[in-house]
Amino acid sequence: MSKRTQLRQARRLVVKIGSALLTNDGRGLDVAALGLWVDQIAELVSDGVEVVIVSSGSVAEGMSRLGWTVRPEQLHELQAAAAVGQMGLVQTWEAQFKRHDIHTAQILLTHDDLSDRKRYLNARSTLRALLDFGVVPIVNENDTVVTDEIRFGDNDTLGALVANLIEADGLIILTDQLGLFDKDPRKNPDAKMVDERRASDSELDAMAAGGAGALGRGGMQTKVRAARLAARSGAFTVIVGGRIEKAISRLRDGESIGTLLLPEQGRIAARKQWLASHLQTRGKLTLDQGAVNVLCRGGRSLLPVGVKSVSGQFRRGEMVSCVDETGKEIARGLVNYDADEARAIAGRSSDRITEVLGYISDEEMVHRDNMVIV
Ligand SMILES: Nc1ncnc2c1ncn2[C@@H]1O[C@H](COP(=O)(O)OP(=O)(O)O)[C@@H](O)[C@H]1O
Numbered sequence: 319m320s321k322r323t324q325l326r327q328a329r330r331l332v333v334k335i336g337s338a339l340l341t342n343d344g345r346g347l348d349v350a351a352l353g354l355w356v357d358q359i360a361e362l363v364s365d366g367v368e369v370v371i372v373s374s375g376s377v378a379e380g381m382s383r384l385g386w387t388v389r390p391e392q393l394h395e396l397q398a399a400a401a402v403g404q405m406g407l408v409q410t411w412e413a414q415f416k417r418h419d420i421h422t423a424q425i426l427l428t429h430d431d432l433s434d435r436k437r438y439l440n441a442r443s444t445l446r447a448l449l450d451f452g453v454v455p456i457v458n459e460n461d462t463v464v465t466d467e468i469r470f471g472d473n474d475t476l477g478a479l480v481a482n483l484i485e486a487d488g489l490i491i492l493t494d495q496l497g498l499f500d501k502d503p504r505k506n507p508d509a510k511m512v513d514e515r516r517a518s519d520s521e522l523d524a525m526a527a528g529g530a531g532a533l534g535r536g537g538m539q540t541k542v543r544a545a546r547l548a549a550r551s552g553a554f555t556v557i558v559g560g561r562i563e564k565a566i567s568r569l570r571d572g573e574s575i576g577t578l579l580l581p582e583q584g585r586i587a588a589r590k591q592w593l594a595s596h597l598q599t600r601g602k603l604t605l606d607q608g609a610v611n612v613l614c615r616g617g618r619s620l621l622p623v624g625v626k627s628v629s630g631q632f633r634r635g636e637m638v639s640c641v642d643e644t645g646k647e648i649a650r651g652l653v654n655y656d657a658d659e660a661r662a663i664a665g666r667s668s669d670r671i672t673e674v675l676g677y678i679s680d681e682e683m684v685h686r687d688n689m690v691i692v
């Protein structure tokens with residue numbers, strides 16, 4: 319069987335886990351299963367991979383804690399169940415990660431948070447800061463405050479939006495089936511699993527039309543849609559059975575389990591296009607003529623030595639505009655240093671960064687993979 323390279327090379331991943339899996343088909347939080355996923359994610363983290371978890375299950379866990387056997391119809395009852403269940407969810411994630419000395423953080427998001435530019439950038443900065451600190455963020459929808467119209471409604475979409483938000487390399491969706499089948503395997507025992515496709519492949523829609531399980535929200539339809547959303551920022555998606563033994567570690571080893579859905583363009587091309595259209599610039603780097611020439615020829619990173627001056631207040635990871643000495647914009651990109659640090663190292667060679675700042679995170683001011691020439 320051929321090995322897949324995508325997971326092996328990934329440096330930043332979103333792992334989304336559905337309700338049925340997390341709550342043992344509604345019987346209450348499956349602490350043992352959750353512990354096994356945590357062991358595998360901890361391994362990724364110690365390998366230097368940044369991981370954000372999108373955890374469903376608050377409603378299902380709340381129902382189980384409140385002794386409800388039927389999912390309520392009323393929004394306020396669903397919200398009450400979610401508020402009760404979310405406690406159990408985050409406590410369990412925290413306790414399991416504590417065994418590996420890894421901190422977790424709770425992030426509850428609404429659709430509004432991600433469609434409002436300022437809040438979007440705030441959420442992005444917070445998640446990036448947490449990842450920088452080695453924390454594993456546990457994300458869910460903020461069920462208490464959302465109303466019907468603005469609900470993501472399913473965490474597959476939320477997972478994809480988080481993948482866009484943090485520019486993840488990939489989204490892993492753990493679910494209760496082995497992967498995406500050519501028809502719903504619950505109703506069609508002869509259904510065959512799809513190994514690999516482009517996320518944009520229109521044949522996927524008919525395959526995924528079968529609806530959700532009793533506890534999940536979206537079924538495969540929302541997973542396919544999520545893969546398309548994630549592909550916009552260049553991320554691949556794997557839909558895989560969360561009950562498969564060591565599923566996450568085996569994916570990391572390049573094993574072909576589950577269904578891999580790939581972005582249309584190369585990851586870097588898609589990601590650059592997405593960066594150009596989605597992020598506002600927070601500051602400006604004025605480049606000397608040498609750096610302008612190098613960037614215009616393409617394919618090269620911007621080093622601190624080519625930066626003459628820095629304006630604006632920005633944080634590492636934010637978008638800055640790169641201009642020539644007449645003020646003409648040459649490129650845009652995600653900067654590797656905060657504004658004050660960028661000012662301190664501007665005009666200096668990269669081997670002096672440690673001497674000036676006391677540490678070095680990157681040799682480049684802006685890496686070529688994170689830069690769009692305009
Ligand atoms: N083509 C398909 N391949 C696999 N599962 C499918 C397909 N079509 C529909 N399904 C249903 O989707 C369910 C998984 O989605 P969902 O219940 O939303 O789970 P989750 O909680 O993991 O998001 C499966 O249990 C299955 O019944």
Ligand SMILES: N[C@@H](CCC(=O)OP(=O)(O)O)C(=O)O
Nearest residue numbers: 337374375376377472473535
């Ligand atoms: N915020 C809700 C999300 C529900 C949901 O999307 O479930 P699923 O389809 O199983 O991922 C919860 O935690 O119950």
